[in-house]
Amino acid sequence: MKISFSVNGERADLDVEPRRTLADALREDCGLTGTHLGCEHGVCGACTILVDGEPVRACLMFAVQADGASVSTVEGLQGTDGELHPVQEAFVACHGLQCGFCTPGMLMSACHLLDTRPDADRETIRAEMSGNICRCTGYQGIVAAVERARADMRDPAGPGEGPVHPWEVTFSEE
Amino acid sequence: MKCAPFDYVRAASVEETVKVLGEADGDGKILAGGQSLVPVLALRMARPAVLVDVNRIPGLSSIRRIDDTVEVGATVRHSRLAEQTEHPLLAEAARWIGHTAIRSRGTAGGSIAHADPSAELPVVAVATGATVTVTGPRGSRDVDAEELFVGALTTSIEEDEMITAIRFPQPDRWGFAEFARRHGDFALVTAVVTEVRGRPRITFGGVGSVPQRAAAAEQALADRRPAAEIAHIAAEEIEPTADLHGSVEFRRAIATEMTRRALAQFDSVREQSR
Numbered sequence: 001m002k003i004s005f006s007v008n009g010e011r012a013d014l015d016v017e018p019r020r021t022l023a024d025a026l027r028e029d030c031g032l033t034g035t036h037l038g039c040e041h042g043v044c045g046a047c048t049i050l051v052d053g054e055p056v057r058a059c060l061m062f063a064v065q066a067d068g069a070s071v072s073t074v075e076g077l078q079g080t081d082g083e084l085h086p087v088q089e090a091f092v093a094c095h096g097l098q099c100g101f102c103t104p105g106m107l108m109s110a111c112h113l114l115d116t117r118p119d120a121d122r123e124t125i126r127a128e129m130s131g132n133i134c135r136c137t138g139y140q141g142i143v144a145a146v147e148r149a150r151a152d153m154r155d156p157a158g159p160g161e162g163p164v165h166p167w168e169v170t171f172s173e174e
Numbered sequence: 175m176k177c178a179p180f181d182y183v184r185a186a187s188v189e190e191t192v193k194v195l196g197e198a199d200g201d202g203k204i205l206a207g208g209q210s211l212v213p214v215l216a217l218r219m220a221r222p223a224v225l226v227d228v229n230r231i232p233g234l235s236s237i238r239r240i241d242d243t244v245e246v247g248a249t250v251r252h253s254r255l256a257e258q259t260e261h262p263l264l265a266e267a268a269r270w271i272g273h274t275a276i277r278s279r280g281t282a283g284g285s286i287a288h289a290d291p292s293a294e295l296p297v298v299a300v301a302t303g304a305t306v307t308v309t310g311p312r313g314s315r316d317v318d319a320e321e322l323f324v325g326a327l328t329t330s331i332e333e334d335e336m337i338t339a340i341r342f343p344q345p346d347r348w349g350f351a352e353f354a355r356r357h358g359d360f361a362l363v364t365a366v367v368t369e370v371r372g373r374p375r376i377t378f379g380g381v382g383s384v385p386q387r388a389a390a391a392e393q394a395l396a397d398r399r400p401a402a403e404i405a406h407i408a409a410e411e412i413e414p415t416a417d418l419h420g421s422v423e424f425r426r427a428i429a430t431e432m433t434r435r436a437l438a439q440f441d442s443v444r445e446q447s448r
Contacts (some may be wrong), residue, residue, distance in 0.1 A: 001182065018182030040175065041213035045275065054253070054278035060212040061279065064182055065227060075210075101343070109275065126307075127357050131273025 003067040008076030009034065016063045023047045023058035025066075026073060033169065034074040034104050038133070045132035048105035049073050055112045074104035086156070087111050087149040096145030098136035105132050110146045114153055122147060177212070178221035182366040186232060188338055191226050196311055198224040204336060205229075206249055208285035209276050222391050234283075234338060242371070243305075243341045248283025255282060263302070263348040263368070265292040273358040283337040286322070289329045289384070292360040295340075296323055296351070297379030301366035304342045305417065310335035323384040345370045349439030350378075351432040355419070362420055365432035366407075367395070367440040376404075376433065379426055388412055391433070401441070405433035409434035 004013045007030055010058050014029050021040075027031045038044035040059045043115075047058040050072040065169070077085035090096065097103045106129065113120055113128045120128070125146045134142065179434040185248040195202045204223040205211060214220045224261065228234065234247040237258050244261040244367055255268035256277060269292050271285070286306060299306070299319035306317045308331055319340075322329050350365040355420040364379035374395040376388045391408035399407075414425035 017179065019177040019179050021176075024176075042209060042276070043213075045273070048275050055275040057209075057275050057277055059216070060208050062208075062212075063180070065205075065208075065229065074186045112274065122331075129272060130356055131275055131358055 001062050003064055004087050005069045005071055012083045014063065018062060018064050020063045022049075022051075022056075022061045022063045022066050025063035026092070028057065028073070031061075032073050036094075036101055036104050038102070038105075039113060043111065043133070044102070044105075048101050048108045048132065050108060050112060052167055053112075064129035072108070076108055076141045084156050085111070085116065085145070086152045090145040091142070094145035094148055095141040096138070097141070098134070098138045102132060102134045104128040106134070106142055109154060110142075110149065110166060113146065114150055118150065118154065120146075120150065125150075175216055175218060175447045177215040178218055178261050180215075180222055181224045181276050182227065183224060184227045188228075188234075188336060191228055191231070191336050192309060192311055192334060194224060194311075194379075195335045197338070200333045202226060203282075203332070204287070206253065206287075207280040208284075209272065209280040210284065210288040210290065217434060228336070229281075233281050243343045245341045246282045247338050247339050248281060250282045252277035252280045252282070261342055261344055262365070263345055263350060264298060264342055266350045267298045267366075270294050270354075270357070270361070270364075276358070277431070282340055286319075287329060287337050287339055287431055289323050289325075289327050290360070291326050291383050291385070292362075292364070292380040293381065294361070294364060297366055297385045298342065298350075299340060301368050301375055301377035302345055302384040303344045303375070304340055306337055307339045307341070307354055308335045309338050314338070319385075320387075326383040332428070343370050346372070347440050347443040349441075351435035351439070353428050353432055355372070363428045363431065363432050364427055365436040367433070367436040369440075376408055376436075378408075378412050378429060381412050381429060383415075386412050393436070395437075398431035401434055401437040402442045404437060405430045 002015050010031050023037050026035050036046040038046035042057045042060045049058045051069050109132050183194050203222040205225045205227045234249040236247045238245045239260050250273045252268045304319040306322050347369045349367040352361045354361050361380040366373045366377045374392050376391045378386045388408040388411045390411050391404050394404045394407050409426045409430040414422050416422045
């Protein structure tokens, strides 16, 4: 079936079998292997992308359903000048990743969260990010990174207010 | 794993959906949000010959208030249900469905049709006395939510019929409490206390194969018994099943607490409206 959609602002014209998931189409037909597949049945969140601005499990949507849609993947986060997105910067600074497999989905979920709720508190961040599973159990650094990105995105010029390292985070309220 | 091959039809209307389902002769499935169906396909627990995508059918994605009910179109997403203000109980329940990326795709009609015993919308449908509109080759019919759910993942909808809308009466007062291991996971116990058209209802999800009402507890609520007593009666009355996540005793204990919390919220709404 012939379809076309936009990926990170560029048009993609594909001819796919209806059973091909959007995740597979992105990886294999568009060559965008940043979107990772973990469980392939909607549990782990590694394949989270944005479709028309909404977070979506790319393994639970067929490519044919994306016909005409606007898709954003982790590859689109980096600026045209190669500069990392503030959320990516924060993941680097706060050790928000260990093996990195879940990271693309984490980044897309975090970007959507901070876009829609720029004032999200720590509790909200923890609840929202719980939809993405990290098998290295690196959650502390991930939550710290999202908090730092929140601060950086509010005040791009100033230094990050968020904790730099996960071990600087205090857990007294938990 | 990958899905088995299927034919894909992007339906333009309810009539086309029903026609394609009829032609598939029991081997067709409706694809709405796909958040329950696609995992089942990926695991090859189901391999339908035809998938009818209803996401682009015009007119199925609106939320409308009609007198004292709120009509929710079949393809309204959970994220929209969570944001709407017409039906606060529905909004609260929708916030408990899965995670953000699940709510952005999953639909009201899909959740009702899937009839997962621990899902939120089926419980709210029974708790409010909702009516489900179903269209098939023999025309449209309205089904009471209580008669729709016949077992775990099983409804009285025929293979060639499609849910087009659900009408949820607006409760005068309500309370909602859910216990899950992690927010977004399926509920171990959901308790919903409502007063709809002057009648109290106490409904549970997650404790049996279909949403269960607790008649004796409802009577105790009507008799204005203390909350602790109502919660105890309710937990004794329901018949939870044991599984990996909890024994019968554990579920009864959680049901007691969830009822108590839902009743507290139910009472606070009454105090506000005085």
